[in-house]
Amino acid sequence: MEDSALRSCGRRVAVASIFPENSGGGGGIVAHELTRHLAERCEVLLLCPGERTALATNSRGVKVLTVASAGPDQVYYPSLDRSTCNRTIAWLDEFRPEIVHSHDPIMLGAIAQYYALGHSIPFVITLHGLPNRILEFGACELPGFRARRLVQPVVHSYISRFLADCDGIVAINDSVIRALREYPLRARVFPISNGRDLARFRTGRFADMDGRARNLCFIGFLSERKNQMYLLEMLAHLPPDYRLRLVGKTLVPGYERRLRRFASEHGLNNVEFLGQLDQSAIPACLADTHAFVSASRLEVQSLTVIEALASGTPVIGLANETVDELVDDAVGRRLPRETPPAEFARCVERVCSLPQARYDRLCRQATDRVAQMDWTRVVDATAAAYETLVAEFSPLTRPGHAPALGVHGLNPLTYIYGHLNMSASALFYSCHRYWHRLGRLTNAHRSPQAR
Incomplete structure (x- = not known):
């Protein structure tokens, strides 16, 4: 493809991350930085956690669709109740994305895939971790995630189904490509590394x-x-x-x-x-x-x-x-x-x-x-991947159904895990909000001497 074509992508791209800006380690950083650089060439909407569910345009001209989220440090549970999901989908409908690009296979990343499947839009995910070792990364290192052996079969089934429903997969290096060999894929795999603003260093x-x-x-x-x-x-x-x-x-x-x-x-x-x-x-x-x-x-x-x-x-x-x-x-x-x-x-x-x-x-x-690994080259490769996906996309090559919101696939294991990611996320969100409000009320009613 001509270099000039790459630099003027012109596509409407929805990018999804389960982390707010400046959070979540490498995966969160890359998702937000890629969005910023893509916005110089494409029309971009970013779906990510926030204080409240709202659609706004940031100082860089990027549409940011935040979903009210709360939780402990480095874990953000979005309030994925039916009303919030419907509002999110309505805003995505208004944006009319031509590509949906997620950086995570759970929560808001899963919402992004559901949307793409239901609207016959190419869906691509960047894998920042090894799909066969996902329980060894990030929040899964926290004490509440220690029962890995119990949930490993459920997670493996869920990830297998999620990857089967992808049209494209960005593999950041050969270790991800090797891990993907364990999965039956129909998706095209694009080897594209993480990007950095190298001149800063x-x-x-x-x-x-x-x-x-x-x-x-x-x-x-x-x-x-x-x-x-x-x-x-x-x-x-x-x-x-x-x-x-x-x-x-x-x-x-x-x-x-x-x-x-x-x-x-x-x-x-x-x-x-x-x-x-x-x-x-x-x-x-x-x-x-x-x-x-x-x-x-x-x-x-x-x-x-x-x-x-x-x-x-x-x-x-x-x-x-x-x-x-x-x-x-x-x-x-x-x-x-x-x-x-x-x-x-x-x-x-x-x-x-x-x-x-x-x-x-x-x-x-x-x-x-x-x-x-400079962002300029990485965004070139990403824009080229988008063009390939759009050119090759056919809904007929997808599985025969789009999963219902909140349930990822028909396998009982993926059903369980899908609900943990969707329905339970709303419960976790409500619990954390409740404790936050309780703490504020307690502080507000303390006597001046106690303060």
Whole structure:
């Protein structure tokens, strides 16, 4: 397709995310940033959680359809009662999308698919996680999601049916493509990576190798999957001149307490818990980092690894999906999963002891490694995928029915899980709103002395 055609997509695209802006980790960030960049070429409507159910136009000219949602940190239950669903569908009807693009297979992502199926519109999903390991990501790491073995068959059945009803699937790397081989698909699979605004991270300078201090960094939720405990064990084998900065808020409070207790018991005064930083602060944080270190057990395509490489920061990591894809000796070090912390520490010292000239070469190669992940190229590929889907779309190739709202398919397992995502979501929303109001009433009726 002509480049000019790609840059003037002209389609009406509805994008769905289960996260509000600046929330939800990589999947939420990418969904909102993609929407912003698509809006420069297409007419876009974004469906996402919000304080109330409403349709508005934001400062960038993007129509944003929010569904009233509430819940604990990083989990947003939309109020998916019949009235809300009808209002949402009416606003989508008014927008008349030609493509529906979801970034999640549940809740608002499922509503988006129901809409596309019922209105004979091409539907595409970007898979930010591995579909066969979905219970190991994000909110599923919270304590309330521990009974994974009990729900695994239900989830597998639901995901199988959801993918079977897709017209297109965006696979962000080969690990997703391999996972999709377990599913009988009719959808066209588009290999399109996550996108980043790479220019923000190219400061033009690399960390100074002359001084004795060495800065290490990891950015991401504090969680067992991210495995920051391993990084602390590794830090215990390094000289005190090495400082580890852990950026990100805790997903499970108990895990952060364990990390802090370990650091205290082992005299690790050279570790800093910086909490969540605004996206605008990440480039400066990486600019004086000598090495980005990662021990994540499962990481499909980490935005922070991409950002570290884009900034010219070498990455040293245990093998996982992201490290296998992007990291080797040309840009850092990739180590086997079973590498002991002491050996990881020795590898860190070798990289951080390089002469400035050799270190700078490593940094330049890191920047080059992710050059194809700039948003401009990613949006080009996404727009081309939309055109392919529209050109090839035929409702006759779809299954013989569109599932009723609230029930995904006829399999009893998908029936159960569909109701958990739809009907129960409204119940969870109401409960959280009730407790929020109760807390406000309690505070309002406290005596001045109690305040």
